Amino acid sequence: MASHLYGNYFSTRSQRVLFTLEELEYPYEWHSKDFARGEHKALPYVSEHHPFGKVPAFQDDHVKLFESRAICRYLVARKPGHLTPPFAGTSSASLVQGARFEQAASVEQSYFEPPLEKLGFELIFKK
Template sequence: MQKGEHLAPNFVQDFHPFGRIPVLDDDGTRLFESRAIREYLVAKYGPKSALNRRTEQSYPELATYEQAASVEYSYFDLTMKTLAYEKLFKGFMGRGDPDKATVERLEIDLVKVLDHYEKVLSRREYLAGNQFSLVDIYHIPWFEFLPRLVLQDEITKRPALSAWWERVSNRSMWKGLMASH
């Protein structure tokens, strides 16, 4: 991908209509978008895994999972992505200084999301219920990134969120991944 293979017409036609990564070709099943790929991999290769939250659940449990996934995608990820761009990547890419009003608005939006998470996590162990799930995994990279945005205090001043982050960031899978970088 360093040579731009993902921008070639055949890649766009065969794998990803927008010429982006990641993509997955699993014996002819072709998917793009990381969340879809993760859900597929868990459903196919880990059907009995605790991560597979789409089977053997009550309707309320499934709705809770879907709601948590939606909050992450619509509010947390979008806010973090835009905030990271404004505070770090914009200048690095030579696109000017951060827009102070945008950063302020995004930090307010982030606080709202984290306040919501604090409320949720005061009632249950994980964001989508009482079991670790893909929704928790979706959050890990951005939570790990918060110190680079000088926002780590937003975790520590919320006891339930801080306890969740402690549980999640101390999981062996995450520690192993971080040790390899």
């Protein structure tokens, strides 16, 4: 069964998942949600795919996910390869590498994306 990505090409969070799918050569079908028509706020999309009425949302067999970073991590775990973080095991070196990865991921989500989202809106989308 093919996987399905529900998103919008202008949505940077949809692009995050699209890049990961393409990079992994993971088979998927694209389902565009038109913001202007409110398709992401309509039933059955909200009840079946995204309870907050946002994009992206993803389905793989019976697994349904939303939140772009969670989807990307799921995809990388499903298809281990060049995107797999280079740590495993319980040695102290890999524990530190894992903690550094989580630290960087948290910095990106907490301190990088929020101001960048505001800047992107002001400088690009508002026009």
